Amino acid sequence: MPLIPALPRRLHGPSIWAVYVIGLCPAVWSFYLGATGGLGINPVKEFEHLLGLWALRFIIFTLAITPLRDLFGINWIRYRRALGLLAFYYVLLHFSVWMLLDLRLDVHAVIGDILKRPYITIGMVCLAALVPLAVTSNNYSIRRLGKLWIDMHHLIYPIALGGALHYFLAVKSITAGPFLHIAAIALLLAYRPFRKPLLRWKRTRKAVDNAQPVHR
Amino acid sequence: MAVYRPTHIPASEITPHSIYMSRRNFMGAAAASLALAGAGGSALAAPLQATPGAYKLDEKLTPKEAVTSYNNFYEFGTDKSDPSSNSGDFKPTPWSVKVDGLVGKPKEFGLEELMKMPLEDRTYRMRCVEGWSMVIPWIGFPLAALLDQVEPQGSAKYVSFETVVRPSEMPGQKGLFQPLPWPYVEGLRLDEARHPLTILAVGLYGETLPNQNGAPIRLVVPWKYGFKSIKSIVRILLTDKQPETTWKNSNAREYGFYSNVNPAVDHPRWSQATEQRIGEGGFFNTARRPTLPFNGYGDEVASLYAGMDLKANY
Numbered sequence: 197m198p199l200i201p202a203l204p205r206r207l208h209g210p211s212i213w214a215v216y217v218i219g220l221c222p223a224v225w226s227f228y229l230g231a232t233g234g235l236g237i238n239p240v241k242e243f244e245h246l247l248g249l250w251a252l253r254f255i256i257f258t259l260a261i262t263p264l265r266d267l268f269g270i271n272w273i274r275y276r277r278a279l280g281l282l283a284f285y286y287v288l289l290h291f292s293v294w295m296l297l298d299l300r301l302d303v304h305a306v307i308g309d310i311l312k313r314p315y316i317t318i319g320m321v322c323l324a325a326l327v328p329l330a331v332t333s334n335n336y337s338i339r340r341l342g343k344l345w346i347d348m349h350h351l352i353y354p355i356a357l358g359g360a361l362h363y364f365l366a367v368k369s370i371t372a373g374p375f376l377h378i379a380a381i382a383l384l385l386a387y388r389p390f391r392k393p394l395l396r397w398k399r400t401r402k403a404v405d406n407a408q409p410v411h412r
Numbered sequence: 413m414a415v416y417r418p419t420h421i422p423a424s425e426i427t428p429h430s431i432y433m434s435r436r437n438f439m440g441a442a443a444a445s446l447a448l449a450g451a452g453g454s455a456l457a458a459p460l461q462a463t464p465g466a467y468k469l470d471e472k473l474t475p476k477e478a479v480t481s482y483n484n485f486y487e488f489g490t491d492k493s494d495p496s497s498n499s500g501d502f503k504p505t506p507w508s509v510k511v512d513g514l515v516g517k518p519k520e521f522g523l524e525e526l527m528k529m530p531l532e533d534r535t536y537r538m539r540c541v542e543g544w545s546m547v548i549p550w551i552g553f554p555l556a557a558l559l560d561q562v563e564p565q566g567s568a569k570y571v572s573f574e575t576v577v578r579p580s581e582m583p584g585q586k587g588l589f590q591p592l593p594w595p596y597v598e599g600l601r602l603d604e605a606r607h608p609l610t611i612l613a614v615g616l617y618g619e620t621l622p623n624q625n626g627a628p629i630r631l632v633v634p635w636k637y638g639f640k641s642i643k644s645i646v647r648i649l650l651t652d653k654q655p656e657t658t659w660k661n662s663n664a665r666e667y668g669f670y671s672n673v674n675p676a677v678d679h680p681r682w683s684q685a686t687e688q689r690i691g692e693g694g695f696f697n698t699a700r701r702p703t704l705p706f707n708g709y710g711d712e713v714a715s716l717y718a719g720m721d722l723k724a725n726y
Contacts, residue, residue, distance in 0.1 A: 230695045237482035366681070
């Protein structure tokens with residue numbers, strides 16, 4: 197018995213587009229606020245940080261799809277590509293704002309920071325690792341790559357870990373905000389090793405449940 | 413040590429009151445006073461009289477709105493806007509500062525007494541360790557003037573400072589996620605503390621200190637990163653050992669005891685070569701400028717560190 201009613205099939209397509217539109221709202225809205233003086237005293241940093249936070253959130257949403265299905269019977273797998281791509285777009289925006297608006301395309305400073313600052317190095321590696329995932333997110337690549345596609349997209353686990361580490365290293369102290377985001381990623385990653393045994397146990401229990409009436 | 417050139421230009425004249433109290437500031441101030449009036453018991457920002465300071469700075473002042481709404485004061489929360497939004501319940505009066513330790517005449521100074529010290533206008537650059545800076549017209553008096561009154565003993569080598577702990581009035585001091593252990597503590601070498609640039613500030617922009625800026629009395633050490641300039645001080649202790657300092661305790665690799673502004677010594681996680689001047693530039697043109705050694709006060713203070721390896725003593 198699913199927890200929430202199923203969406204009519206004809207709405208699947210539009211609902212995916214809605215995820216894209218809603219997902220990009222935070223970026224558009226904060227850009228508007230920043231450009232019109234609504235992001236406070238240091239708008240560029242604020243904008244940059246908001247984009248980074250939303251990137252982490254979309255990674256969290258992406259990672260949550262599988263446990264939602266396993267544990268709660270909610271199948272939102274059709275949104276996972278949109279969520280993953282949104283995470284990529286936000287990481288790209290986060291990087292662009294840092295490079296263009298914050299460091300004002302000071303190439304020397306950009307490269308120096310990428311090489312010298314571990315948290316920026318980690319961030320850059322994660323961005324680079326997201327590129328092949330975004331490029332192969334289309335149906336053609338999924339068909340073409342087969343099993344390799346699945347292995348390749350497991351890259352999201354180290355990327356999520358890197359994103360959490362990047363955030364952890366970038367803040368001066370761990371307060372509620374950083375803690376909640378990092379804990380969510382840690383929890384969702386920690387779930388993965390337990391997934392197979394859990395599913396096996398669920399299957400056997402189901403088999404036992406189904407078998408019992410026959411015995412009576 | 414360089415000789416100061418008195419200029420007889422008070423900070424309030426560098427930018428006329430009518431200009432810096434622009435409409436927005438006025439609206440903000442009006443809203444703030446309404447909020448404060450509603451809170452009851454809180455001190456309103458009161459005008460302060462001060463004599464022209466002995467230190468001149470030919471730089472554009474950071475707008476008052478930015479100085480009073482973009483703050484690091486973790487006792488009220490870790491977001492830049494938290495101190496201005498969460499400090500309404502804080503009561504800076506009555507107040508006293510206990511000065512003791514290795515001194516001949518330990519004493520508890522009442523705020524009234526401190527406000528009667530020879531107050532001066534002192535416009536200083538303020539460089540945060542996070543890579544941004546401001547130019548702030550403080551009102552205060554040299555810390556040395558206070559230390560003279562308690563007669564430090566010959567054995568005193570350091571001065572330590574302590575911020576008030578009031579979880580009921582400071583929301584950042586309660587709850588599950590405490591960013592730092594309290595009380596916030598800081599310290600200086602005695603010669604740094606006695607340096608004429610080191611002041612205890614009781615006001616800014618011609619008025620008593622707003623709560624978010626460290627009311628009613630705070631330290632200002634302009635050649636060090638901002639976190640050295642401890643706020644809302646309740647105790648000053650003279651010692652013979654290097655004092656504990658909060659950020660050094662929290663992460664010694666990143667925050668040293670000296671924490672002099674130094675573009676050549678990077679923070680382990682970011683460069684200190686440049687800084688963003690708050691309140692200048694905009695969304696599409698941030699105002700980055702090179703950071704100066706000792707925050708531009710090298711002529712005055714570099715001699716304090718003669719022969720010291722500033723990379724090792726960061």
